[in-house]
Amino acid sequence: MAAKEKFEKISVLQLDAHSDLRPEYLGSEYNHACAMHWASKNTNLVQVGIRSMDVVEKPFVNHNNLFLASEIAEQDNWQQSVIDKLGETVYLSIDLDYFDPSIMPSTGTPEPGGLTWYPTLDLLQKLAKQKKIIGFDIVELAPNPASTASDFLAAKLYYKILTYIFEN
Numbered sequence: 001m002a003a004k005e006k007f008e009k010i011s012v013l014q015l016d017a018h019s020d021l022r023p024e025y026l027g028s029e030y031n032h033a034c035a036m037h038w039a040s041k042n043t044n045l046v047q048v049g050i051r052s053m054d055v056v057e058k059p060f061v062n063h064n065n066l067f068l069a070s071e072i073a074e075q076d077n078w079q080q081s082v083i084d085k086l087g088e089t090v091y092l093s094i095d096l097d098y099f100d101p102s103i104m105p106s107t108g109t110p111e112p113g114g115l116t117w118y119p120t121l122d123l124l125q126k127l128a129k130q131k132k133i134i135g136f137d138i139v140e141l142a143p144n145p146a147s148t149a150s151d152f153l154a155a156k157l158y159y160k161i162l163t164y165i166f167e168n
């Protein structure tokens with residue numbers, strides 16, 4: 001909301017296993033299941049990696065801007081198709097359950113069939129080159145002391161995104 005107030009015309013790029021488009025959940029519109037509902041109505045929302053959705057979310061889906069994991073996971077060159085859906089000014093939101101649980105198991109609601117590391121870095125690097133990223137978030141890390149690989153993935157992802165933004 002703050003980004004939209006400041007820049008007016010923004011696109012939101014959401015990397016997530018879940019569409020998070022419910023208008024409310026468990027009595028709250030601020031539930032994590034509703035995170036993208038406002039963005040779907042007030043911004044150009046592009047969703048990537050989605051593989052879990054409730055039927056109540058269906059009316060809010062923009063099928064032109066939806067990149068299902070099942071469609072892109074085995075495909076080449078999907079990254080540019082995603083970027084082509086975005087305007088010039090982009091807010092980036094990454095739910096770590098977007099990644100496949102084989103490389104990112106430490107999250108609250110893991111879903112099989114996610115994306116891997118290098119194709120995602122390719123997307124993010126191309127994004128930073130071609131668009132203006134005005135902010136980003138990385139959410140849903142649930143650290144597991146018995147296995148720290150996911151924590152390192154999240155930290156490295158921050159580092160990579162900052163590098164891609166500032167190398168331009």
Ligand SMILES: [Mn+2]
Nearest residue numbers: 017018095097
């Ligand atoms: Mn999610």
